Amino acid sequence: MKKGSLVVISGFSGVGKGTIMRQLIQDDTYQLSVSATTRNPREGEVNGKDYYFTSVSDFQKLIENDELIEWAEYVGNYYGTPKKYVFDQMEQGKDVLLEIEQVGALEVKKKFPETVMIYIIPPSAKALKERLMKRGSETKEEICKRLIQAKKEADFVRAYDYVVVNDDLEQAVQDVKDLIRMSHFRSSLFTEDMMEFKEEIQNL
Amino acid sequence: MKKGSLVVISGFSGVGKGTIMRQLIQDDTYQLSVSATTRNPREGEVNGKDYYFTSVSDFQKLIENDELIEWAEYVGNYYGTPKKYVFDQMEQGKDVLLEIEQVGALEVKKKFPETVMIYIIPPSAKALKERLMKRGSETKEEICKRLIQAKKEADFVRAYDYVVVNDDLEQAVQDVKDLIRMSHFRSSLFTEDMMEFKEEIQNL
Numbered sequence: 001m002k003k004g005s006l007v008v009i010s011g012f013s014g015v016g017k018g019t020i021m022r023q024l025i026q027d028d029t030y031q032l033s034v035s036a037t038t039r040n041p042r043e044g045e046v047n048g049k050d051y052y053f054t055s056v057s058d059f060q061k062l063i064e065n066d067e068l069i070e071w072a073e074y075v076g077n078y079y080g081t082p083k084k085y086v087f088d089q090m091e092q093g094k095d096v097l098l099e100i101e102q103v104g105a106l107e108v109k110k111k112f113p114e115t116v117m118i119y120i121i122p123p124s125a126k127a128l129k130e131r132l133m134k135r136g137s138e139t140k141e142e143i144c145k146r147l148i149q150a151k152k153e154a155d156f157v158r159a160y161d162y163v164v165v166n167d168d169l170e171q172a173v174q175d176v177k178d179l180i181r182m183s184h185f186r187s188s189l190f191t192e193d194m195m196e197f198k199e200e201i202q203n204l
Numbered sequence: 205m206k207k208g209s210l211v212v213i214s215g216f217s218g219v220g221k222g223t224i225m226r227q228l229i230q231d232d233t234y235q236l237s238v239s240a241t242t243r244n245p246r247e248g249e250v251n252g253k254d255y256y257f258t259s260v261s262d263f264q265k266l267i268e269n270d271e272l273i274e275w276a277e278y279v280g281n282y283y284g285t286p287k288k289y290v291f292d293q294m295e296q297g298k299d300v301l302l303e304i305e306q307v308g309a310l311e312v313k314k315k316f317p318e319t320v321m322i323y324i325i326p327p328s329a330k331a332l333k334e335r336l337m338k339r340g341s342e343t344k345e346e347i348c349k350r351l352i353q354a355k356k357e358a359d360f361v362r363a364y365d366y367v368v369v370n371d372d373l374e375q376a377v378q379d380v381k382d383l384i385r386m387s388h389f390r391s392s393l394f395t396e397d398m399m400e401f402k403e404e405i406q407n408l
Contacts, residue, residue, distance in 0.1 A: 119391065125404035151405045154398045162389040163397075175389065182386045185366040185379065187323065193367075194358045200329035201355045 004031075004095040005183040006086065006112060008105045008160075009176070011120030012150040014132040016166045020120065021099050023173045030180070031094040033086055036062060039077035052082065069111065070104040081108075095180050102156050109159070116183045117160040118176060123167040125150075208235075208294040209387040210316060212302045212309045212364075213380070215324030216354040218336040220370045224324060225303050227377045234384070235298040237290055240266060243281035256286065273315065274308040285312075299384050306360050313363070320387045321364040322380060327371040329354075 011017045024030050036052040038059050047053050054062070059078045062068050071080030081098060089096045098108065109115050122128040128150060132143045157163060162179050166172040215221045228234050240256040242263050251257050258266070263282045266272050275284030285302060293300045302312065313319050326332040332354060336347045361367060366383050370376040 121394070121397070121401070125401050125408060129408055147405050147408065151402050154402050157398050158391050158395060160391045162386070163391050163394045164389060178382055179386055179389060182366070182383055185368060185383060187362050187364045187367050190325070190361060190367045193325070194361050197325070197329050198355050198358050201351050204329060204333055204351065 001093045002184060002189055004029075004090040004093050005116050005180060006090060006096050006098070006108075006114065007116045007118065007180055007183070008098045008100060008108055009118050009120065010100060010102055010105045010160070011166070012122065012128060012153060013146040014128055014135065015120045015122050016131065016169065016172075017099055017120055019169060020166065020173055020176060021097065023169070024097060024176065027177070029093075029095060031089045031096050033081050033089075033096050033098045035079050036068070036082050037077060037079045039079075052085075069098075070100065070107045072101075072104055095183075102153055102159075106156070106159055114186075114188065116162070116180060118162045118164055118179060119157045119160040120164050120166050120172065120176075121157070123165055127167075205297045206388060206393055208233075208297050208299040209320050209384060210290065210294060210300050210302070210312075210318065211320045211322065211384055211387070212304060212312055213322050213324065214304060214306055214309045214364070215370070216326065216332060216357060217350045218332055218339065219324045219326050220335065220373065220376075221303055221324055223373060224370065224377055224380060225301065227373070228301060228380060231381070233297075233299060235293045235300050237285050237293075237300050237302045239283050240272070240286050241281060241283045243283075256289075273302075274304065274311045276305075276308055299387075306357055306363075310360070310363055318390075318392065320366070320384065322366050322368055322383060323361045323364040324368050324370050324376065324380075325361065327369055331371075 009017060009021065021032065025032050034048065034052060036054050036059060038054060038056050041047065041051070041053050045051065056078065059080065062080060062082065063071060067083050068080040069083050069086060071078060086096050105117060109117055122131065129143065129147060132138060132146055138146065164172050164175045213221060213225065225236065229236050238252065238256060240258050240263060242258060242260050245251065245255070245257050249255065260282065263284065266284060266286065267275060271287050272284040273287050273290060275282060290300050309321060313321055326335065333347065333351060336342060336350055342350070368376050368379045
């Protein structure tokens with residue numbers, strides 16, 4: 001069995017990443033990465049499923065021992081992606097999905113160049129604004145902030161491998177699936193096959 | 205309209221590249237590159253369709269003026285891929301297919317790093333030998349030579365981007381098509397879109 005891919009999915013705030021992720025993990029060839037965090041569990045959250053809930057000192061050990069693929073501090077809490085979990089899943093042939101923001105994403109790509117980097121964009125800025133407004137969870141000022149943030153992030157989209165336009169949801173999900181499937185055709189995954197092929201010719 | 209991709213397809217002798225190419229060009233989003241050659245036209249061959257038939261001096265001018273993507277000498281004749289034809293087709297949104305051997309292929313990739321490099325392999329060395337025998341066009345000695353050549357080429361498969369196993373023909377053709385389609389999602393093709401996106405936010 002071939003190793004699964006590490007797939008980073010990012011996108012502008014409001015682009016519909018969450019919905020795409022939920023659709024993807026319906027399919028059990030994909031495994032959403034489980035993050036470690038120092039924040040307290042919310043009601044109904046399960047340790048090892050929603051998060052690995054850890055103490056600050058344990059989290060610091062994870063950092064010191066280089067056991068995280070990436071980590072960040074957010075509103076006083078630490079969040080990070082444990083290497084072991086991700087690599088175990090990949091060894092089992094699962095494609096592991098990381099939904100992270102740009103800074104963390106570029107850090108992952110730097111450390112693991114084989115990572116498949118996908119950025120989700122809206123069909124237009126107007127469409128993005130409308131989606132943010134429809135969500136109804138942000139004030140006008142917050143929406144404005146998110147659009148300014150999107151403008152900044154637009155410059156780093158080229159650091160990703162692929163761009164998927166989320167115009168039609170089903171199509172976008174299919175495009176992401178196809179991109180992940182195609183990552184299994186990368187020549188680096190065929191090194192052993194080529195060794196065996198050469199041996200086989202020797203013995204024909 | 206987005207630019208088409210330049211796609212190099214190579215594979216071991218006898219792997220079924222020709223059949224795959226013939227299936228691909230049924231679909232007119234793909235355009236087979238037309239080579240320039242100094243050899244004489246054979247009966248029924250059409251200038252500008254099968255080949256661009258040129259004189260040796262004209263071919264040398266093409267080389268001198270850097271108008272070829274790659275070129276090679278083979279049994280006393282020159283063969284080369286004219287840049288202009290390929291780039292015109294790509295500008296028109298066509299994916300241009302080049303079926304060339306490894307040395308030329310790696311030369312193309314070096315000059316044009318955006319080239320999508322696909323290598324076709326058989327399911328096994330045994331299967332390759334059987335196909336070469338079934339073809340019936342080579343002697344046992346020639347088949348042996350081709351297998352030895354395949355063994356050498358196996359080391360350079362990693363220089364390609366993708367590997368497609370030609371086990372089931374229809375599946376292999378579909379895989380190649382999917383790889384080409386996915387090349388249109390590369391972030392480098394979205395530079396202008398991101399510029400427009402930023403401007404659009406500015407004017408919202």
